[in-house]
Structure formats: C-alpha cells, structure tokens
Amino acid sequence: MSGEMGLRERKKRQTYRAISDAAIALFLEKGFDRVSVAEIAAAADVSKPTLFRYFPAKEDLALHxxxxxxxxxxxxxxxxxxxxxxxxxxxxxxxxxxxxxxxxxxxxxxxxxxxxxxxxxxxxxxxxxxxxxxxxxxxxxxxxxxxxxxxxxxxxxxxxxxxxxxxxxxxxxxxxxxxxxxxxxxxxxxxxxxxxxxxxxxxxxxxxxx
CATH class of the missing domain: 1.10.357 (Tetracycline Repressor; domain 2)
Structure with a gap:
C-alpha cells in the first residue's frame, strides 16, 4: 500500500512539474499576459480542470x-x-x-x-x-x-x-x-x-x- 502511495505521489509531482514547465516555456516565448490557460493545458496535454486542481491561479504556474x-x-x-x-x-x-x-x-x-x-x-x-x-x-x-x-x-x-x-x-x-x-x-x-x-x-x- 505504501508503495502505491509513493508511486501516486511521484506521478503527481511529475504532472505538477510538467504543467508548470510547459507554462513557463510559453510565458518566456510569448509573455505572461499573452498566454491563455487553455493554451497551457493543451501544451501540457491535460484538461483545464486537471490544470486547476494543481494550480489554482495562472500566476501559480510561473511561481512553482x-x-x-x-x-x-x-x-x-x-x-x-x-x-x-x-x-x-x-x-x-x-x-x-x-x-x-x-x-x-x-x-x-x-x-x-x-x-x-x-x-x-x-x-x-x-x-x-x-x-x-x-x-x-x-x-x-x-x-x-x-x-x-x-x-x-x-x-x-x-x-x-x-x-x-x-x-x-x-x-x-x-x-x-x-x-x-x-x-x-x-x-x-x-x-x-x-x-x-x-x-x-x-x-x-x-x-x-x-
């Protein structure tokens, strides 16, 4: 059971970092205000609801x-x-x-x-x-x-x-x-x-x- 919890936590952290890394790459390329949350979700290959479960606000994507x-x-x-x-x-x-x-x-x-x-x-x-x-x-x-x-x-x-x-x-x-x-x-x-x-x-x- 603890092994499953550890695996889930690792996957959660990987997803968290992947979303933020995709967001920062877009922010650096286009500027923070010119990138939409939908664009970030598409780049990270996740849904918008999933993205907001990890990051309550757009600013949090840049500040992880x-x-x-x-x-x-x-x-x-x-x-x-x-x-x-x-x-x-x-x-x-x-x-x-x-x-x-x-x-x-x-x-x-x-x-x-x-x-x-x-x-x-x-x-x-x-x-x-x-x-x-x-x-x-x-x-x-x-x-x-x-x-x-x-x-x-x-x-x-x-x-x-x-x-x-x-x-x-x-x-x-x-x-x-x-x-x-x-x-x-x-x-x-x-x-x-x-x-x-x-x-x-x-x-x-x-x-x-x-």
Missing part, C-alpha cells in the same frame, strides 16, 4: 519554483545542529546557496534563470503573487523561530517580526545579485560582494534579534 522554497528557511532552522543558532544556520545556508549558484540567491548567470527573473520582475501580477508566497515563508519561519526561542521572550509577534526581517533580507540580497548580473557582470564578479553583503546583513540581524 518559489513554492518549492516556501518552507526552506523554516526547515533550516528546525534541522540545525545542536549549538548552532537559527541565524547562524540561515547565514551558512545562504552562503552554501551562493557557492552552488542556486538561482534562489540571485547568483546565477544561466540565461534560462535570467530570462525567468525578467519574466517575474517584469510582470506586476507575478510580483504581487510572489508576496503571498513570501508571506507563507514568513509564517513557517516564525513558527520555527518561536520553537527555537528567538527572539528571546518576545512571543508570537516577536517571532513574526523576526521572520519578516529575515525573509526580507534574503529577498533583497537575491535581488541585488540578480540585478548586477542582469546589468552585465558575471556571477564570479558578483560573488565576493554577495558573500560580504550576506555577512553584513546577518550581522545586522544578529545585533537586533539576539
């Missing part, structure tokens, strides 16, 4: 890559080794992302990644929808921070404020990296400043939260 990272910060805090503070764990994780040229850090010179970011930041409805994803990231992180006792004695509101600051810092760092690469610098040129900026940002967070 961010959905995959929604609870990432919370998971990093929850899984941190003993003796490592939440902020240290998050700082190290961000630096690891820079080292891997993870697109979520903005430090990627791959044309496909740059084109995707142009699509995202050039489409107001996608930017607006992205805030909803970031809101869920903040909620998950706030729970993890609260469980970790950060900020000390601040309660639920304090944890939410801390989570909002951390998610905002990560977003600003990533946007700055992307904008410099989009302007013509290479990932290698940007990387030293990206590492330094992350250090400064997390130092400021530590001084305020710890």
């Amino acid at each position: 890559r961010f959905a995959d990272h929604e609870d990432e910060a919370a998971r990093v805090v929850a899984a941190r080794p003993a003796g490592v503070s939440p902020l240290d764990a998050l700082h190290r994780h961000f630096l690891d992302g820079l080292e891997r040229r993870d697109p979520i850090t903005g430090l990627s010179g791959e044309e496909g990644v740059l084109a995707y970011h142009r699509l995202l930041y050039g489409t107001p409805s996608l930017v607006a929808r992205l805030y909803a994803y970031q809101g869920r990231s903040e909620e998950a992180l706030a729970e993890a921070l609260g469980a970790a006792g950060l900020p000390a004695g601040a309660g639920r509101l304090g944890a939410r404020l801390a989570a909002g600051q951390i998610i905002a810092v990560q977003r600003i760092l990533a946007e700055e990296n992307w904008r410099r690469i989009e302007a013509g610098e290479s990932a290698e040129q940007v990387r030293p400043d990206a590492v330094a900026a992350a250090g400064l940002a997390f130092d400021q967070l530590r001084s305020g939260l710890e």
